[in-house]
Amino acid sequence: MSRLTVTLIDVGWGDSILIESVDSHGIKQFALVDSNDNAEMRSSYIFLRRYFEKMGRKVEAQNKPFFEFVMLSHSHTDHGRGLKAIMQKFGTRNFLYPRFHDPGICAELLRFSARSTNVGHFQSVDDTDAIALGDAVITFLWPRHGDPPLTDTENNNSVVMRLRLGNDSLILNGDAEKKVWRQIQGNIPADTKFFKVPHHGSVNGTFDGQNPAWLNGCPSEAWLGISSHVTPHPHPHQKVIDLFKNNNRSYLRTDESYHLSFYTEGNGITPVYSH
Numbered sequence: 001m002s003r004l005t006v007t008l009i010d011v012g013w014g015d016s017i018l019i020e021s022v023d024s025h026g027i028k029q030f031a032l033v034d035s036n037d038n039a040e041m042r043s044s045y046i047f048l049r050r051y052f053e054k055m056g057r058k059v060e061a062q063n064k065p066f067f068e069f070v071m072l073s074h075s076h077t078d079h080g081r082g083l084k085a086i087m088q089k090f091g092t093r094n095f096l097y098p099r100f101h102d103p104g105i106c107a108e109l110l111r112f113s114a115r116s117t118n119v120g121h122f123q124s125v126d127d128t129d130a131i132a133l134g135d136a137v138i139t140f141l142w143p144r145h146g147d148p149p150l151t152d153t154e155n156n157n158s159v160v161m162r163l164r165l166g167n168d169s170l171i172l173n174g175d176a177e178k179k180v181w182r183q184i185q186g187n188i189p190a191d192t193k194f195f196k197v198p199h200h201g202s203v204n205g206t207f208d209g210q211n212p213a214w215l216n217g218c219p220s221e222a223w224l225g226i227s228s229h230v231t232p233h234p235h236p237h238q239k240v241i242d243l244f245k246n247n248n249r250s251y252l253r254t255d256e257s258y259h260l261s262f263y264t265e266g267n268g269i270t271p272v273y274s275h
Contacts, residue, residue: 002135004165005263006172006194006225009047010254011036013229014078016044017172017196018051019163021134028055029134032092033071033161033172037082044082045089047259052090064091064118068133071096071125073174074158075106078229084112087119095122100149100157125159136165141184142176155199156180166266168193171218175199178208185217192222193269194262200229201236201253212243220249223262223269228255 002024009016014036021029035044049059052066070092072080087095087109095113097106113122126145131138142160143149150156158174169189176198188195195218199205207213218224224244229235236253244251252260258274 001265002165003263003265004134004136004163004168004170005261006163006170006196007262008196008225008227008254008260009044010258010260011043011227012041013200013231014076015073015174015200015227016047016082017227018048019133021136021165023134027134029068030066031069031071031133032067032083032086034073034079034174035082035086036078036080037085042082042085044086048086048090059089065093065120066090067092069094069096069131071159071161072098072101072106072109073172074098074154075101075104076154076175077105079174080105080109083109087112087116091118093120095119096125096159097122098157098159099124099126099143102154102157133163136163138163141171141187142173142180144183150179152179153177155205158198160184162189164189164191165264167191168264168266168269170194170262170264170269172196173198175205177204178213181208181213181217185214188214188217188219190219192219193264195222195224197224197226197236197240197251199235201226201240202229202233203237203239206240206243215243215247215249220247222250223271224249224251225260225262226251226253228253230255 015034019031155175
């Protein structure tokens with residue numbers, strides 16, 4: 001039976017998200033969105049290495065690539081500075097990145113991708129693209145093809161992606177803020193069963209002034225997942241948590257429940273967490 005799992009790796013700050021798809025023949029495929037690793041802190045790498053070694057796949061072995069794609073959601077250090085090392089160690093068939101992006105991290109990753117034998121292909125993505133990962137289909141709600149960039153903050157260049165298997169959609173969205181949600185809140189699919197809370201549960205990722213930015217467009221039965229950002233800024237914000245509680249929304253946060261996995265076989269989401 002087909003299965004799709006999204007795991008928010010507890011990295012302490014920033015994002016790193018593992019996607020695993022098992023098709024109807026039992027074949028597994030993997031993708032990764034973001035990594036904030038640096039020389040002193042390698043949370044993503046350590047998690048991934050242990051995860052694959054439990055399957056009998058050694059990182060040192062010449063059985064790359066491990067990933068069908070690695071994606072940078074947007075060009076901020078807490079999302080992208082670890083991706084070069086991840087691609088070096090594990091390899092990827094594709095490196096995906098947002099159509100609009102600040103220079104810096106994304107430019108460095110593109111230079112690496114162009115010369116590395118561990119990256120097969122690289123491309124920007126927008127809402128005209130679709131990618132198969134096993135029996136799951138990945139499409140993009142943002143950025144939209146032909147739209148001009150939003151230049152107020154790099155957060156609004158974040159890729160908003162939809163992963164769909166059977167009757168269930170899972171939404172990942174980087175750090176997208178109110179200007180993005182004003183345009184695509186109505187495009188959040190009615191079959192959304194999991195929604196990653198934008199920008200680590202900060203106020204500017206969830207509110208548009210005093211009003212919810214995306215919550216009213218997100219189906220009430222969807223699980224909400226927060227990749228917490230405990231240093232240097234304490235996210236999630238209590239105002240965001242109060243909003244979820246007052247609206248009877250089901251949510252989990254990495255600073256309380258460690259690594260968070262949400263899986264579906266196409267007819268309902270099941271959360272799995274460490275504590």
